[in-house]
Amino acid sequence: MAVGLASSFLEPLEATSIHGTIGQLICLTEWMDQLGAGERYNATAARQVEDFRDFVRLHYVSERRDTAYWRDVTASHPPVVTERLEKWSRKFPSREDFEPFPLGLAHVQEQLYVPVLNGLGLLSQDLARAEMARDPKLRQRARETHASLVAEYSRAAEKCLPHRAWLESLHKETVA
Template sequence: MEKPSASTIGLASGFVEPLEATSIGQMLEQLRNFERIVTASNGVVSGFLIEGFNEANARCWSGIRDFLRMHYDCPRRDSAFWRDVGALPLPASYAELKQCFQQRTPRLVDVQDYAIHGWQSIFHVINWLFVAAPLGVVQPEAATAELASLPAVSRRRVATRMAELRRSSDLA
């Protein structure tokens, strides 16, 4: 039987620019899962668990990569930096999400597979929405159509909340 490769934790497992402090968050998630696995296995960890840890860690890093790539997915081209970023290909997984987000708002089901085997995602679906909407990754028409498809009681609640928000911003 081939011995599984060792797991890595912290910056040894990956690093991305510090836009969202992801390295710290990911390291904490790695440590949480390392402790969970070692404790549950009483220190006798199978190769299968090590493979699962590594797979989950890699999947989380893919989610982080896609989330951070979304930050740069905008029409801005006013400098060499933005022109270069705009010319970069999108990761396939993010490109597929973007296609969905052009037609509707992000859902938990869209991002839940970035966290597997008991891991927790660094970014919740609301984080995706908060970044995607202002960048135009989520089209306003898609969000409007989605709101229009809600039951009447839900539409009234949304309208009431929007009115409250407008009033509070007028007071500020």
């Protein structure tokens, strides 16, 4: 059994390492006195890193084809990435689209995919609206979450120096 960087490494675009390691340790301690723990642990660790890889690969879905690099990236997406994108062009991503992770541990699921898809312009706004219309409670929760985030960030921003003022304060310290 291998844990952390000894088990796998992925480029840190999504910083999955610490979360992954904690998940591995939970599985290890939960299963270590059971028969077949090694196989179970290794299969789970392999699934974990493959799911992280697919999530990281999503970030490389781009319309760029202007260099050999981007053409190669586009031609080599894991099939699950293109299959999911095709599925999510017809339905809004949901928890049911993901195989549950062992021990009910938090994993890369719709809660992480939706913001990334949205940022990449790959989330259909029409599907999002239809999802809200289908479930009034969801719309209400989305409104409340949005309002509380705006309030929280506004409170934090009020306490912060503007970026330029902060840089100028550093410059003054350096000159002094």
